[in-house]
Amino acid sequence: MDPATSWLTTSLIYLAAAVIAVPLARALGLGSIIGYLGAGIVIGPWGLGLVTDAQTILTVAEFGVVLMLFLVGLELEPRRLWAMRRPIFGWGSLQVGASAAAMTAIAVAFGVAWPVALAAALGLAMSSTAIGLAELAERNVQRTPAGQGVLGVALFQDVAAIPILALLPLLPAAVPQATPGSDGSAWWAAGKAIAVIAALLLGGRLALRPALRWIARSRTPEIFTAASLLLVLATAALMHAAGLSMALGTFLAGVLLAESEYRRELETDLEPFKGLLLGLFFIAVGMSIDFAVVLASPWRVALVVLGFLAVKTALLLVMARAMALPLAGRPLFTVLLAQGGEFGFVVFQAATQAGVIDAATSSLLLAAVAISMLLTPLALLGVDRLVAPRLAAQNGAKLAEIDEPQQAAVIVAGFGRYGQVVSRLLLANGIAPTVLDHDSEQIESVRRFGWRAFYGDATRLDLLRVAGAAQARVLVVAIDDIGQSLALVDLAREHFPQLTIVARARNVQHWYQLNERGVAHIERETLDSALMSGRSVLEAMGFERHQARTLALRFRRHNLEQLRESAPHFRDESKLIAMSKIGRQQMEKFMADERARKDSRRQSADWADRPDAQAARD
Amino acid sequence: MVAVARIPRPSANPHTSPSVARIVVLCAHPHLEHSRVTRTLARAVAGVAQTEVRDLYALYPDYLIDVAAEQAALADAALIVWLHPAHWYGMTPLLKLWADEVLSFGWAYGPGGNALRDKDLWLVTSTGGSAEAYRPDGLNRYFFDAFLPPYEQTSQLVGMRFLPPLVLHGAHRASEAEVQAHAQTFASRLQSYPDWPEIEDIAPCDVREVPSIDRPAEPA
Numbered sequence: 127m128d129p130a131t132s133w134l135t136t137s138l139i140y141l142a143a144a145v146i147a148v149p150l151a152r153a154l155g156l157g158s159i160i161g162y163l164g165a166g167i168v169i170g171p172w173g174l175g176l177v178t179d180a181q182t183i184l185t186v187a188e189f190g191v192v193l194m195l196f197l198v199g200l201e202l203e204p205r206r207l208w209a210m211r212r213p214i215f216g217w218g219s220l221q222v223g224a225s226a227a228a229m230t231a232i233a234v235a236f237g238v239a240w241p242v243a244l245a246a247a248l249g250l251a252m253s254s255t256a257i258g259l260a261e262l263a264e265r266n267v268q269r270t271p272a273g274q275g276v277l278g279v280a281l282f283q284d285v286a287a288i289p290i291l292a293l294l295p296l297l298p299a300a301v302p303q304a305t306p307g308s309d310g311s312a313w314w315a316a317g318k319a320i321a322v323i324a325a326l327l328l329g330g331r332l333a334l335r336p337a338l339r340w341i342a343r344s345r346t347p348e349i350f351t352a353a354s355l356l357l358v359l360a361t362a363a364l365m366h367a368a369g370l371s372m373a374l375g376t377f378l379a380g381v382l383l384a385e386s387e388y389r390r391e392l393e394t395d396l397e398p399f400k401g402l403l404l405g406l407f408f409i410a411v412g413m414s415i416d417f418a419v420v421l422a423s424p425w426r427v428a429l430v431v432l433g434f435l436a437v438k439t440a441l442l443l444v445m446a447r448a449m450a451l452p453l454a455g456r457p458l459f460t461v462l463l464a465q466g467g468e469f470g471f472v473v474f475q476a477a478t479q480a481g482v483i484d485a486a487t488s489s490l491l492l493a494a495v496a497i498s499m500l501l502t503p504l505a506l507l508g509v510d511r512l513v514a515p516r517l518a519a520q521n522g523a524k525l526a527e528i529d530e531p532q533q534a535a536v537i538v539a540g541f542g543r544y545g546q547v548v549s550r551l552l553l554a555n556g557i558a559p560t561v562l563d564h565d566s567e568q569i570e571s572v573r574r575f576g577w578r579a580f581y582g583d584a585t586r587l588d589l590l591r592v593a594g595a596a597q598a599r600v601l602v603v604a605i606d607d608i609g610q611s612l613a614l615v616d617l618a619r620e621h622f623p624q625l626t627i628v629a630r631a632r633n634v635q636h637w638y639q640l641n642e643r644g645v646a647h648i649e650r651e652t653l654d655s656a657l658m659s660g661r662s663v664l665e666a667m668g669f670e671r672h673q674a675r676t677l678a679l680r681f682r683r684h685n686l687e688q689l690r691e692s693a694p695h696f697r698d699e700s701k702l703i704a705m706s707k708i709g710r711q712q713m714e715k716f717m718a719d720e721r722a723r724k725d726s727r728r729q730s731a732d733w734a735d736r737p738d739a740q741a742a743r744d
Numbered sequence: 745m746v747a748v749a750r751i752p753r754p755s756a757n758p759h760t761s762p763s764v765a766r767i768v769v770l771c772a773h774p775h776l777e778h779s780r781v782t783r784t785l786a787r788a789v790a791g792v793a794q795t796e797v798r799d800l801y802a803l804y805p806d807y808l809i810d811v812a813a814e815q816a817a818l819a820d821a822a823l824i825v826w827l828h829p830a831h832w833y834g835m836t837p838l839l840k841l842w843a844d845e846v847l848s849f850g851w852a853y854g855p856g857g858n859a860l861r862d863k864d865l866w867l868v869t870s871t872g873g874s875a876e877a878y879r880p881d882g883l884n885r886y887f888f889d890a891f892l893p894p895y896e897q898t899s900q901l902v903g904m905r906f907l908p909p910l911v912l913h914g915a916h917r918a919s920e921a922e923v924q925a926h927a928q929t930f931a932s933r934l935q936s937y938p939d940w941p942e943i944e945d946i947a948p949c950d951v952r953e954v955p956s957i958d959r960p961a962e963p964a
Binding site: 180 | 806808810
């Protein structure tokens, strides 16, 4: 097969596998990473056998991880990185050190020779940066305490990989090996590493930005993309030559550019490459699971996987507690860091080369790590479905429910973005409302900002009484959940008829249902902000600002009138659709009539004296 | 506005009554929360039969006047009252906007614009300055009458008879008793309308068509 055909076939297989597997996995609610891993297993040597050289692909695909860390670096200005030094070095070193020590001790207790145990433990202590950060991004929790914890530990692992890789050749070899590793060369390696990092930091500060500026001035977008890739590749190559982690190097380069004006451009240029290469990386991991090893000694593999996951999980749970992470974030933190990672592959490879562990042990460990990476997305699924809801309930019980009777004239139920704005307006005008929310984390966080907010389910009659519903004048229903919002309205109307209800409607159906219950003050949550945007568009299209304002307000009034008119039929969908069509026509006709009327008035010359304001207005 | 006419306004609004009124009081005070005179006068209307108070600032807090509803409210009125404090020697801004939009071409004036013809307009206002301040030698340099021609001419243009205004000077310093007495006067005048002694002497409004050549040139 000539190279071109081979290249074409391989690309075809990878792309087709990804394009089929990922949407399928997402449709099943499994997330894209499982899709990629599954695709890898299917096309790999143990599946259909379409691709056999997983190792080569893995090397190429590792560049996806490198690119990802560059992009992570871009998001972290040096100042924020400096602020993270404690999670990185403190918690990171604890995670790697303590889990490696524990696993070594257990392995030795089971009769494994200590150098093998140590090398294996160091490799297994690593976690997958790729899966971890990709999951954080997919869930959009990078900036939460748990997300920052994962990032900090993962960064430390990248740093720690350097001394670990340097340390491995110094371990007594199990297999006789000609190791040239002497003290002198280790010192030389360390010196080289420090020199390269210093050069990178200095060069990044002084040379990178002017160089990018010069390239940007050429105004050739594809050359800027090429330069972005070149920058990452060159940094990676430099680090590789110095025997350092490529990912760590590009991460530093990213941090150095985080404050530059090209940050956004670099991000958008590299994002697709990162995504594809990362996908390729996951496919390669799926392919590299050596099912021969697994099938040969399934119990041993299972024992290793479960054993190392158990040790790391136990330690991470203790750490999460010590780090005072919010309860809801702890399962994510634990699961993402408990899995093995791609650095494990590198460590085992280096250990095999150094003769510390033999090839059979290495494949067993590799399989264990790959399986743990395959299990991670599934474990997260389990956490989301089983642990998280129970945790939320349990967590609720921990925070005391509202128990002291309140007397405020206004009760705000639901203290998300909506309830907060309402409450702030009230407070700014000397009205302190009693605030209720059923999300204990929300309560904890707003209390830190000095709010007197109470934990409690506003749809419970006893809690409403304690909140002072019997004496209050106004009840603001700002709850997210439509069912709960309606339940609260029903409860309030039945037991506290004196309350004026001011309700937030999530959508038109919700509006109808609130309206049916006789709530007079209902606001649709997005209507006004959308109208403001509409005004901005009219202004951008050349309408006078005051005209845009008037048109938007008239539209609002007309829209509300139509809503009221159609309210009696809200359960009859076909009628609603018909009415909405008629309504839109009426609206357009009304606006057109008005324009026509103004035009005709402008043209009628038979009436002379009119009030000045009228003349000015036309 | 076609759509509005078909939909009754929510009955929760205390300022709107579905019944047609013989007297419509258009109350326009931008700071009713600080008001003594206008507020007391508006309340005094409560006992008068067939009278509707339209609190413009409560109806249109966003200055979006429902022109059709306003015009409909005036349909059966014999007397329209403008009740507002004098601000900068004239009407308050929402009442001015009301005039701009409700007294429209083809409805209140111009061809076919005779919806208000033969009705009466009564200005009921109050000033912060005392009667002495409204003198050639006072702070305001003119008698209060000097500020009235725009009202009179507006009334004239739409064919309404402009009744002698009821003015309370020195509103800030008026005692509670004086304000109450003033409100009493206001209410009893409304009650006895149109049997006022002075109405006999006022000629009905003489509407004149203005020649088209007097029309100002349209800007291009």
